[in-house]
Amino acid sequence: MADAPEHTRQAPAVAFDAVGMRYGRGPEVLSDLTFQLPSGSFHFLTGPSGAGKSSLLRLIYLAERQSRGLISLFGRDTALLPRAALPEIRRRIGVVFQDFRLLDHLTVFENVALPLRVAGQSRASYADDVEELLSWVGLGERIDAFPPTLSGGEQQRAAIARAVISKPELLIADEPTGNVDPAMARRILRLLAELNKLGTTILVATHDIALVRSLEAPVLEIAGGKLISAGRRAA
């Protein structure tokens, strides 16, 4: 995990202040969002379909820019970040996509190792870590398989492994247990909880109320593009 500069070490991993967002000239899909994810915290993000969860996540992993308001990541105002600084910020964020976004021409091993390879590490330096993590998520036997040959659940586990392999400071997971059985869902949640104990800030977007209840973590609830509760714990 990259060391944060001294002045940002205590800053929230994510801070939104009156953030609004629209696509092109369309209506605002997110309005007046104000919340913080303190460094090392674990949050769930819930809300009905179309509420704006994915748009919110896209703002955090810098795939989109807000239309108004202030977003800071690791204490840095994203509006002031030069384009050249974005890759360094992205390397501190792991993302699990709902649609996995694995590269079909790379093996499971190569997909999971991608963040380390992009960071310039040698294959020898990460091969053991990648294989160990793949065994842990139950893909030890599928290490040389290509994504199109995997089941939905296996692809999801590979996507999670890719997101956590570089031990990011912030992990964003969009429905990370949507395609796995309850036992694997619990296992994945345990992996996320362990990462959190090691200091990773975690935000999990999910519809799975059982998953939310299984962990006493604060919940950001969003509806119609607005935050209707921030920090409430699931009953």
Add this chain to the structure above:
Amino acid sequence: MSKTPRSAPLLPPDAGRDRPLFAVAAILVFLACLAALGAAGAWRAAEGWTAQLTDQITVQILPGEGRDADADAREAARLIANLPGVTAAEARTRAQSEALLQPWLGAAGLPDDLPVPRLIAVTVDPADPPAPGAVEALLSDLPVEVAVDDHGRWESAVRRAAAAVRYFALGLVALLTLAAAAVVAFAARASLAARWDVAQALHLVGAPDRYVTALFQGRFFWLGLKAGLAGAILAALAAAGLAYAGGAAGAVFFLPSLELGWSAAAIPAAAAMISAAIAALSARLAVAAELKARWS
């Protein structure tokens, strides 16, 4: 342990989608090589032509009534040879003059009474030629009619013609280079669009733009190099074929006698590397611009 000991390429093979681009690039390199060889041939030929023009003067002695034209020509040649700036003056006989006319009048021979002018081939020092009109003045006392053809008069015209051919060929090379760059840029954008999933995945795991552009740059560098080699080899073979076929074919294809010299062999060799460099640079700029436009 993963069975594959080496990292797989991040850009998947294009499964034949690059073949049309390869063919177009090879053809453009082939044409550019021929144009460059044409420019080199025009350059070399112009040097030869102008060198000949600057050191040659031809004097015609028109036969006078009742005079020995051959003797007059010899006398005139002797006088001219002593003129400052003249290095040699050789009188040609009637037989030699008739030989020059043979392509037009046939080999049947000319009537003896036909007044065939005698020619004097004068070689002058190009660095210090006789003053203009000096030869006419020198021969003005001879009782014969004299016409002096100073080839230097044609020098500037030949130089202009050679320069025009050369610049035309170089312009053609520049146009073909631009066309190749544009085709590669278009193909690179298409390639990026086809592999947008890769570019996006790389970005999201923290790859800077230059990492993504380097992937496409590398792919198009090799494509440009291979296409360049193919085009250059074809051009070299074509040039060798034209040289073998002789000057007539050479004249048709702007390759005057194809006296290119060994230095011209550098053109196809350089063309492959230039093709690779243009393809790489063009792909890099196109992909960088596209990434900036999409992720600004």
